[in-house]
Amino acid sequence: MIEPSHYLSSIVKDLKPSGIRKFFDLAAGMEGVISLGVGEPDFVTPWNIREASILSLEQGYTSYTANAGLIELRNVISGYLKEVTSLDYDPKSELLVTVGASQALDIALRAIVNPGDEVIVIEPSFVSYASLVSLAGGVPVSVQTSGDMEFKLQPEELEKAITEKTKAIILCSPNNPTGTLLVKEELERLAEIIEKHDLIVISDEIYAELTYDDVYTSFVSIAGMAERTILISGFSKGFAMTGWRLGYVAAQPELLSAMLKIHQYSMMCAPTMAQFAAIEAMKNGKEDVLHMKKSYRQRRNLFVAALNEIGLTCHVPGGAFYAFPSIKKTNLTSEEFAEQLLIEEKVAVVPGSVFGECGEGFIRCSYATSLEQLQEALKRMQRFVQRRV
Numbered sequence: 001m002i003e004p005s006h007y008l009s010s011i012v013k014d015l016k017p018s019g020i021r022k023f024f025d026l027a028a029g030m031e032g033v034i035s036l037g038v039g040e041p042d043f044v045t046p047w048n049i050r051e052a053s054i055l056s057l058e059q060g061y062t063s064y065t066a067n068a069g070l071i072e073l074r075n076v077i078s079g080y081l082k083e084v085t086s087l088d089y090d091p092k093s094e095l096l097v098t099v100g101a102s103q104a105l106d107i108a109l110r111a112i113v114n115p116g117d118e119v120i121v122i123e124p125s126f127v128s129y130a131s132l133v134s135l136a137g138g139v140p141v142s143v144q145t146s147g148d149m150e151f152k153l154q155p156e157e158l159e160k161a162i163t164e165k166t167k168a169i170i171l172c173s174p175n176n177p178t179g180t181l182l183v184k185e186e187l188e189r190l191a192e193i194i195e196k197h198d199l200i201v202i203s204d205e206i207y208a209e210l211t212y213d214d215v216y217t218s219f220v221s222i223a224g225m226a227e228r229t230i231l232i233s234g235f236s237k238g239f240a241m242t243g244w245r246l247g248y249v250a251a252q253p254e255l256l257s258a259m260l261k262i263h264q265y266s267m268m269c270a271p272t273m274a275q276f277a278a279i280e281a282m283k284n285g286k287e288d289v290l291h292m293k294k295s296y297r298q299r300r301n302l303f304v305a306a307l308n309e310i311g312l313t314c315h316v317p318g319g320a321f322y323a324f325p326s327i328k329k330t331n332l333t334s335e336e337f338a339e340q341l342l343i344e345e346k347v348a349v350v351p352g353s354v355f356g357e358c359g360e361g362f363i364r365c366s367y368a369t370s371l372e373q374l375q376e377a378l379k380r381m382q383r384f385v386q387r388r389v
């Protein structure tokens with residue numbers, strides 16, 4: 001008999017499983033649950049995008065593509081980024097098509113991190129960041145943000161966390177789990193510190209299309225930042241394509257070719273049929289994206305106003321499809337709140353603590369679900385809160 005744990009990498013042994021999974025597993029065994037837990041659109045991918053993929057299969061495009069992705073796709077991504085950022089990314093040397101933004105994050109970190117390098121992660125954060133830093137051999141350093149400041153990273157907090165070992169920072173705006181959007185002036189203040197300390201930025205802009213009130217500003221369009229920023233985005237959220245597993249990364253040629261090396265050996269290329277779908281999404285997806293965005297915005301307005309009415313104080317999230325209300329009034333921990341709400345009222349939310357220390361006292365609710373379900377969930381949450389305060 002072997003002792004399997006004896007063979008495991010110590011980094012993997014030390015990784016904690018995602019705290020979100022535990023709640024999915026608990027909810028999966030129950031009937032009548034309204035889930036505000038999952039972080040994905042409730043729309044099916046628009047038909048013309050699906051059709052483009054089906055057509056590619058009919059035409060027999062079933063082999064590998066170039067490692068960096070179909071050149072036609074890189075061309076249209078370049079055009080799309082020009083519209084959003086005003087920058088010209090060279091499709092041949094500055095763009096790479098990946099298996100979701102997830103893979104883009106992984107190879108970006110592996111391309112830049114040496115053992116022991118510190119990478120700053122702003123909390124509350126997407127659950128993958130810190131673990132991906134560790135897997136790349138780095139040390140994640142968390143910087144806390146506060147509900148009182150709508151979870152916006154304060155420049156002085158960033159500066160305090162920087163040491164001689166700091167190599168990079170991961171930014172995410174609009175943010176998962178808080179929905180917080182950083183506007184141009186806020187990004188500029190962060191850029192000053194980033195430049196002063198000569199850091200690389202991994203800017204995860206997967207929710208860029210879902211920005212509701214303020215104008216969305218990409219970090220690469222802040223003066224001087226493009227050359228030191230690895231821009232990560234994809235099709236999962238804005239285009240409702242989570243299952244297609246398609247993302248992309250844009251960066252200056254040397255950084256990009258380092259990522260391409262890892263991608264070549266570990267992935268070869270992103271799925272071909274999904275790449276054909278993505279070409280159609282970039283060329284003709286705009287109206288559908290706007291339609292979905294309008295619908296999320298309507299749900300956000302209703303949901304966030306109602307949360308505040310029932311006493312779960314919540315800032316108005318500027319983007320993505322998450323509300324991150326405070327549950328402090330109930331005197332429960334966020335894990336207790338989520339567990340008891342699920343058991344008593346069959347509403348699934350995610351405890352804020354899974355997104356980092358400062359997420360404690362909050363819960364993440366995804367409002368990417370039907371208005372009827374949201375209204376029913378709110379009724380149940382109100383009953384639950386009334387019993388606690």
Ligand code: PLP
Nearest residue numbers: 039100101102126176234236247
């Ligand atoms: N980045 C953030 C902030 C996310 O919330 C997610 C998914 O939830 C991802 C990246 C992963 O996206 P993809 O489906 O493109 O891998």
